[in-house]
Amino acid sequence: MLLFILIFSSLFYSLYSFNYQTVEHWRYLRQEQPTYTPSKLSSYFGYSLAIHRSSVLIGAPRDHSPYDTITRRGAVWKCKFQSDGQCQRLPFRRDGEANVRVGTSFDNKTDQWLGASLAANNDNIIAGSPFLKHRINDGHSLEYEIPGGATIGKYDRSLAMTDSTTIYSPSFLNWHSRNYNQEGYGEFGFQVALSKRPERIIISAPGSFYFRGGIHSLPILEHNWIDTRHPFIAPHYPWREVGWLRYPTNYSANEYDDWCYRGYAVAVGNFNEDDNQEIVVSIPKLHNYRGAVEIMNSNLDENSIRTLNGTQIGEYFGASLCVIDINNDGLDDLLVGAPLYTVKKDGRILPDAGRVDIYYQTSEHNLIKKQTIEGTREGGRLGHALANLGDIDKDGYNDVAISIPFINSGSSSMVHIYRGSKDGLILKPSQILQTTSLNGFGWALQGQFDYDNNGYLDLAVSSVRTETVAIILSRPVLHVQTKLQHNSPSIPLNCTLHSDNSCFLLTVCIYLNEQNYQYSKSDTLTYELQLDKDKNPADQRLFFRESFKSIKKRHFKMSDRICHDYSLYMKDDVNDKLKPIRLQINYVLSSKLDANIVPSILDPTNSTFDYNIPIQKDCGYDDICIPNLHLTTSNWPDIYKIGLTKKILLNINVTNTGENAYDTKCLIQLPVGVEYVNSNTSSKVNLYCNLMKQSDRIIICHLGNPFLANGNIAIQIHTAVNNYSAIQTDPLIFLINVTSDNPDSKIITTDIILPVSSSPELVFIGVAKPEQIALDSTDNNVIKHTNDLEIVHTYTLHNKGPSDAKRTEVKLMWPMLPISGFNDQQPLLYGIHLPSIIRVSDPKAKIDRCHIYQSTINHVPSMDNAGINHRSQESSIPSYCHGPLCKSFICYIDTLPIGHSVLIQLKAILRLNQFQSKFDRSKPFLIMSNASAQVREIPLKISSNKSTTQAIVYLKVCFYPKRTHI
Ligand SMILES: *[C@@H]1O[C@H](CO)[C@@H](O)[C@H](O)[C@H]1NC(C)=O
Ligand SMILES: *[C@@H]1O[C@H](CO)[C@@H](O)[C@H](O)[C@H]1NC(C)=O
Ligand SMILES: *[C@@H]1O[C@H](CO)[C@@H](O)[C@H](O)[C@H]1NC(C)=O
Numbered sequence: 001m002l003l004f005i006l007i008f009s010s011l012f013y014s015l016y017s018f019n020y021q022t023v024e025h026w027r028y029l030r031q032e033q034p035t036y037t038p039s040k041l042s043s044y045f046g047y048s049l050a051i052h053r054s055s056v057l058i059g060a061p062r063d064h065s066p067y068d069t070i071t072r073r074g075a076v077w078k079c080k081f082q083s084d085g086q087c088q089r090l091p092f093r094r095d096g097e098a099n100v101r102v103g104t105s106f107d108n109k110t111d112q113w114l115g116a117s118l119a120a121n122n123d124n125i126i127a128g129s130p131f132l133k134h135r136i137n138d139g140h141s142l143e144y145e146i147p148g149g150a151t152i153g154k155y156d157r158s159l160a161m162t163d164s165t166t167i168y169s170p171s172f173l174n175w176h177s178r179n180y181n182q183e184g185y186g187e188f189g190f191q192v193a194l195s196k197r198p199e200r201i202i203i204s205a206p207g208s209f210y211f212r213g214g215i216h217s218l219p220i221l222e223h224n225w226i227d228t229r230h231p232f233i234a235p236h237y238p239w240r241e242v243g244w245l246r247y248p249t250n251y252s253a254n255e256y257d258d259w260c261y262r263g264y265a266v267a268v269g270n271f272n273e274d275d276n277q278e279i280v281v282s283i284p285k286l287h288n289y290r291g292a293v294e295i296m297n298s299n300l301d302e303n304s305i306r307t308l309n310g311t312q313i314g315e316y317f318g319a320s321l322c323v324i325d326i327n328n329d330g331l332d333d334l335l336v337g338a339p340l341y342t343v344k345k346d347g348r349i350l351p352d353a354g355r356v357d358i359y360y361q362t363s364e365h366n367l368i369k370k371q372t373i374e375g376t377r378e379g380g381r382l383g384h385a386l387a388n389l390g391d392i393d394k395d396g397y398n399d400v401a402i403s404i405p406f407i408n409s410g411s412s413s414m415v416h417i418y419r420g421s422k423d424g425l426i427l428k429p430s431q432i433l434q435t436t437s438l439n440g441f442g443w444a445l446q447g448q449f450d451y452d453n454n455g456y457l458d459l460a461v462s463s464v465r466t467e468t469v470a471i472i473l474s475r476p477v478l479h480v481q482t483k484l485q486h487n488s489p490s491i492p493l494n495c496t497l498h499s500d501n502s503c504f505l506l507t508v509c510i511y512l513n514e515q516n517y518q519y520s521k522s523d524t525l526t527y528e529l530q531l532d533k534d535k536n537p538a539d540q541r542l543f544f545r546e547s548f549k550s551i552k553k554r555h556f557k558m559s560d561r562i563c564h565d566y567s568l569y570m571k572d573d574v575n576d577k578l579k580p581i582r583l584q585i586n587y588v589l590s591s592k593l594d595a596n597i598v599p600s601i602l603d604p605t606n607s608t609f610d611y612n613i614p615i616q617k618d619c620g621y622d623d624i625c626i627p628n629l630h631l632t633t634s635n636w637p638d639i640y641k642i643g644l645t646k647k648i649l650l651n652i653n654v655t656n657t658g659e660n661a662y663d664t665k666c667l668i669q670l671p672v673g674v675e676y677v678n679s680n681t682s683s684k685v686n687l688y689c690n691l692m693k694q695s696d697r698i699i700i701c702h703l704g705n706p707f708l709a710n711g712n713i714a715i716q717i718h719t720a721v722n723n724y725s726a727i728q729t730d731p732l733i734f735l736i737n738v739t740s741d742n743p744d745s746k747i748i749t750t751d752i753i754l755p756v757s758s759s760p761e762l763v764f765i766g767v768a769k770p771e772q773i774a775l776d777s778t779d780n781n782v783i784k785h786t787n788d789l790e791i792v793h794t795y796t797l798h799n800k801g802p803s804d805a806k807r808t809e810v811k812l813m814w815p816m817l818p819i820s821g822f823n824d825q826q827p828l829l830y831g832i833h834l835p836s837i838i839r840v841s842d843p844k845a846k847i848d849r850c851h852i853y854q855s856t857i858n859h860v861p862s863m864d865n866a867g868i869n870h871r872s873q874e875s876s877i878p879s880y881c882h883g884p885l886c887k888s889f890i891c892y893i894d895t896l897p898i899g900h901s902v903l904i905q906l907k908a909i910l911r912l913n914q915f916q917s918k919f920d921r922s923k924p925f926l927i928m929s930n931a932s933a934q935v936r937e938i939p940l941k942i943s944s945n946k947s948t949t950q951a952i953v954y955l956k957v958c959f960y961p962k963r964t965h966i
């Protein structure tokens with residue numbers, strides 16, 4: 001294990017605080033005597049931790065006592081629970097002696113690292129000293145080998161030695177051959193553990209055989225081998241005779257696993273069907289530095305080995321191990337730390353952030369990796385140390401500590417506490433322990449001891465760099481149990497302020513069920529009872545009679561059980577009569593600080609209590625209302641004629657043939673362009689209709705809460721089209737639905753469809769000027785004053801509405817020849833002008849315009865084939881112009897508002913001379929023009945049918961017989 005240079009930072013925070021004490025209440029253990037050396041070398045106090053009966057054991061492998069003849073022998077310190085801060089070196093009797101000499105060989109304990117590893121049970125304490133050296137003299141030369149050793153002593157309750165110390169050290173097989181490559185650098189004692197069943201010592205030696213490492217399982221012996229059997233002649237120790245087991249027993253020539261460090265960490269746990277504990281050994285550099293963990297039977301049977309593999313090269317898989325039953329299924333689970341794991345997350349690469357894999361044992365004794373915790377801090381080395389804390393909050397599940405000792409080079413190290421549960425570890429830390437004053441805090445962890453004897457398990461966390469062990473005590477967890485009683489199963493709506501005081505009585509009883517809790521006179525429990533928690537203050541439905549409020553705060557002294565009575569009432573007219581009323585009670589425990597007692601803490605899962613009170617609903621025995629709503633509609637008018645009226649009336653009828661419908665609403669969505677005016681009802685029910693907030697198109701009508709069984713309501717919604725150009729659709733669609741708040745209630749939907757009619761009606765009136773000409777039928781010279789006569793035909797186009805005409809097309813035809821009795825090809829009319837358009841009532845500049853539509857239209861079939869075609873296409877061309885030739889025009893009239901007119905004038909010259917000479921004078925003669933108008937565009941976004949109108953104008957030319965009497 002590596003140590004780092006001290007760097008200090010003042011970062012500090014503590015996120016959660018359940019149920020260990022927060023940093024200001026921690027206690028600290030340090031060596032009784034300061035480390036003696038002028039150079040102040042660190043003793044590495046806190047390098048390893050263990051618990052023995054009523055003491056914390058703290059390894060300090062570089063410790064040196066000024067009175068010791070051996071330099072830096074290393075030490076195990078014991079700190080008794082009851083004598084805070086009082087720590088002293090633990091005596092290992094034999095180990096107190098100086099270098100052991102046997103014949104010409106001796107062991108050298110200088111720098112042996114006693115206390116580099118520690119394990120303890122009720123009787124024994126074992127401390128590893130992996131750098132214990134053997135000096136061997138074979139008569140030719142003097143050599144040292146470093147197989148390491150482990151020292152075990154028996155102690156009673158007072159930590160006085162009751163029996164001799166035994167020092168274990170492995171044998172030198174073939175020591176003659178200077179087997180440095182065998183046990184020579186074995187580092188035996190690098191890790192130690194005690195297995196309960198069989199009762200044996202597990203000692204690892206990761207340096208054996210070129211650091212392939214190995215694991216030893218030994219019985220606890222009564223005699224001291226180092227003294228009694230230390231002939232360096234034979235194998236160092238007769239390990240076979242005493243049942244000393246080792247794995248591997250033979251090293252192959254295959255060097256694939258040189259430097260793999262088997263035995264870097266060890267643990268014991270039950271991982272198969274028998275009762276014996278298995279041995280878990282990590283090999284962090286196996287498989288090309290990916291690492292592995294091996295689980296083997298207590299007899300180190302090679303065939304029993306199961307392997308868990310690491311995944312990332314160099315992650316140091318198995319640097320730490322922890323056996324714990326997380327989910328309380330009676331089966332041990334396994335945590336494997338990989339503190340040098342590089343986390344790659346969200347595009348970031350965090351070298352040495354670390355990771356912990358969590359394997360769960362199935363009932364078939366398979367280990368399934370189900371969870372992983374990854375570090376989030378570069379170099380933090382999450383998983384450097386792991387600890388089974390036991391059940392610190394007494395919830396029935398063991399809890400876990402995971403250290404991250406090197407965040408910011410150790411200046412903001414943390415220990416995360418995770419809770420066990422039925423489903424495994426809860427991956428959000430329940431508490432984060434952090435201090436800036438202990439650099440590298442979290443080097444070693446030790447749980448499962450009750451330092452203050454309050455029934456709750458405490459935690460020791462070491463910081464080797466500051467030679468300090470922090471003792472972090474658990475606070476007793478107080479469970480509050482709440483019971484509510486009320487005099488009626490649901491609260492009646494008529495239980496209002498004006499009704500009987502006893503119409504709803506609530507009793508709140510609080511029980512404290514923690515036997516270990518010592519009622520302190522200064523402890524106060526406070527609760528806050530909030531009625532109708534789900535509603536905001538304005539919508540509160542339930543109140544305390546005594547205060548007219550919906551919240552009540554109460555302080556009281558602790559006792560086993562306490563009950564409070566409250567009389568409650570409902571608001572007069574509540575909206576939500578369906579949703580139960582949620583009560584919430586929040587507890588706060590306040591206790592006066594007492595240096596000798598760790599204050600209790602409320603179980604956070606029980607410090608809030610929720611309860612629902614239903615509202616009486618009048619819905620049969622089951623109190624579940626199933627409404628049956630029906631919706632019918634009618635409307636006026638049937639067709640919406642734009643301009644004719646603004647009003648549209650919707651009639652909506654809702655009936656309920658089922659049980660009460662709560663908070664029943666009718667929603668009406670108006671089409672664009674239609675505005676809400678008001679609403680009324682002919683029924684006796686109260687009706688509230690309004691436009692919904694943030695909408696000017698959705699009307700919401702409240703039909704009742706409840707809308708009673710067998711209820712019926714006829715709603716009239718008045719709407720209007722105030723600006724028909726806003727209409728965007730034809731037909732207008734009104735969407736209507738009815739909803740109620742009852743559970744599972746369906747939405748009932750219908751719609752009203754209203755076709756839109758929008759064509760303006762045009763009227764054409766034509767006037768001829770002159771209207772009539774009389775000619776003498778005998779005398780060619782009756783009209784002598786002129787040969788040419790100007791004739792004017794004027795059409796008045798009037799828009800009767802209902803809407804404006806945005807663009808109107810007018811087609812006009814002027815005859816060029818008379819209708820009948822005329823065979824000459826000479827035109828009858830000449831000087832024909834383009835029609836002129838005159839605005840009478842609306843003289844604003846308009847872009848009205850006319851042009852020749854077709855220079856001539858020949859209506860004589862034999863004369864022009866093209867004309868025939870044209871005629872058949874233009875069936876609307878009136879027949880009045882069915883003389884041989886017509887001249888036709890087309891005019892476009894810009895916007896013609898309702899009630900406005902426009903005049904279209906045709907002008908031409910009639911050649912009277914010619915005319916008179918060529919006609920059959922026995923009949924009158926007509927000169928007819930005609931005009932037709934069609935609205936091409938109306939000021940609406942929707943298309944619509946267009947009407948056509950037409951008019952004829954004629955000038956009558958009459959011939960009279962000569963009047964002889966003149
Ligand atoms: C013991 O080992 C140390 C080195 O670890 C060495 O300095 C010392 O001389 C040795 N003592 C004896 C007596 O050989
Ligand atoms: C572990 O890895 C080794 C080497 O890659 C492989 O041979 C072995 O099957 C793996 N074991 C498991 C349990 O995955
Ligand atoms: C605490 O609350 C949990 C639910 O959050 C409940 O299951 C448990 O019974 C409560 N314990 C006590 C002691 O009231």
Ligand SMILES: *[C@@H]1O[C@H](CO)[C@@H](O)[C@H](O)[C@H]1NC(C)=O
Pocket residue numbers: 492494495496499500503
């Ligand atoms: C509430 O109404 C019920 C009938 O629905 C009646 O029996 C009861 O007496 C009323 N309670 C009060 C407090 O008015």
